[in-house]
Structures are given as C-alpha cells and as structure tokens.
Amino acid sequence: MDQVLVFDVNETLIDLESMNPLFERIFGDARVVREWFGQLITYSMTTTLSGRWTDFFALGQGVLGMLADVHGVEITPGDVDDVTEAMRTMPAHPDVEAGLTMLRDAGFRLVTLTNSPAVPGVPTPLEHAGLASYFERRFTVEAARAYKPAPQVYHLVTQGLGVPPSACLMVTCHVWDAVGAQSAGFSAGLITRRGNAPLPVAALPQPGFAAPDLPSLAGQIIEGRPG
Incomplete structure (x- = not known):
C-alpha cells in the first residue's frame, strides 16, 4: 500500500x-x-x-x-x-516546494490536515501560498468539529482515504501534533523550525524522523521507506 x-x-x-x-x-x-x-x-x-x-x-x-x-x-x-x-x-517557507517535489516524485501520496477552515469562495492558505496542487486531498478539522490532537481528527484522513493509520505519516513542526498523530496510529516526522524542538519525555512517542527543513526530512523519509 x-x-x-x-x-x-x-x-x-x-x-x-x-x-x-x-x-x-x-x-x-x-x-x-x-x-x-x-x-x-x-x-x-x-x-x-x-x-x-x-x-x-x-x-x-x-x-x-x-x-x-x-x-x-x-x-x-x-x-x-x-x-x-x-x-x-501567509507565504510558504522557502524550502517547502523543493521538499514537496522530492516526495511527490518519489511516489508518496500527499494530503494536508489543518486547523484552518475552508471558507466557500475564499482562497485557502495553501492556495495563497501556491502549494495546493501538490496535494491529493485537503482535510480540515471542521468535519470533526474538534481540533488536533484529538484522535477523531486524524481519523478523518484514514476514513476519507480508506487507509489504515499505519499507512500514514504526519509531517509537522509541532510536537503536540506528532504526539496526537502517533497516538492515533500514524508515524511522524518533525520539522524543527525556529521556535520548535523535540520534547525529550520518555512517556511520549518520539517522531521517527526529525530535520530542520522539509528537503532534509524528505530525504530521511525516502531513504527510510520500506522497499
């Protein structure tokens, strides 16, 4: 899969x-x-x-x-x-398009899951940032009427795509988001953007991948994908 x-x-x-x-x-x-x-x-x-x-x-x-x-x-x-x-x-980070291109070209399915609502007739933040075309689906928390890291929010993706949680890897710069996704059965990759860092607490799941920017994280994900 x-x-x-x-x-x-x-x-x-x-x-x-x-x-x-x-x-x-x-x-x-x-x-x-x-x-x-x-x-x-x-x-x-x-x-x-x-x-x-x-x-x-x-x-x-x-x-x-x-x-x-x-x-x-x-x-x-x-x-x-x-x-x-x-x-x-808000504009995209300058490293994002290169990282998304790497992952798309490597054959991964790309979707988003965001707290930001979709307003009818109003361009989304992704559209404003010029990133929307990279993603097959764009999920928002509104459908669950709950915010991340509630488990039902991550289940929107698995139910919407008809895939098990084990097929999903959450890419985020927020530890609370990674913990929520991993608790829902996803794996996780953490981008340590300025103002964000891993949380070294043994009781919490740690991301399987971590890097300071998306191309570096993409390289780790591509290399670590099962053959």
Missing part, C-alpha cells in the same frame, strides 16, 4: 513569522506573534476538551482581543481584519 504523508499547514508549510511586522505594528513587539499562536493552539485544544466548537479564524480574533487586554493595547476592527487576512495569506 502506498504511504500517505499527512501535512500540517500552519507554520509547518506556511511561514507564521511573516506576520511579525503586523504584530510589531499592533503590539510594538513582533515576538507577540509567538504568544498569540501559542494561546491560539491552547484555546483550540480547550474548545475540544470542553466539548465546544468555534472556527480557527474566529478563535484567532478572540485571542487577539485577549492579548490586547493583557498587554494594555487598544486594537481597532481594522487590526482584527488585518490579522484574519494575514492568517489566510
């Missing part, structure tokens, strides 16, 4: 730090983008664990307002709109 590579999108494929100038303008400190994204992931998990649901962009707007209160900054409706638009239009 062909192996399916399941790609996270936000920060793994597209560049979160492209939003730095926007956060510098709003908060006077570009580093707040990391605080914002970390809180966004925390509260996406919170909505799932508490049995509630709202989409990722709405949650991002809410977290922005929360951080404005925390930092004592006044934000305008225009600032909120600018952050929402930036969430949809």
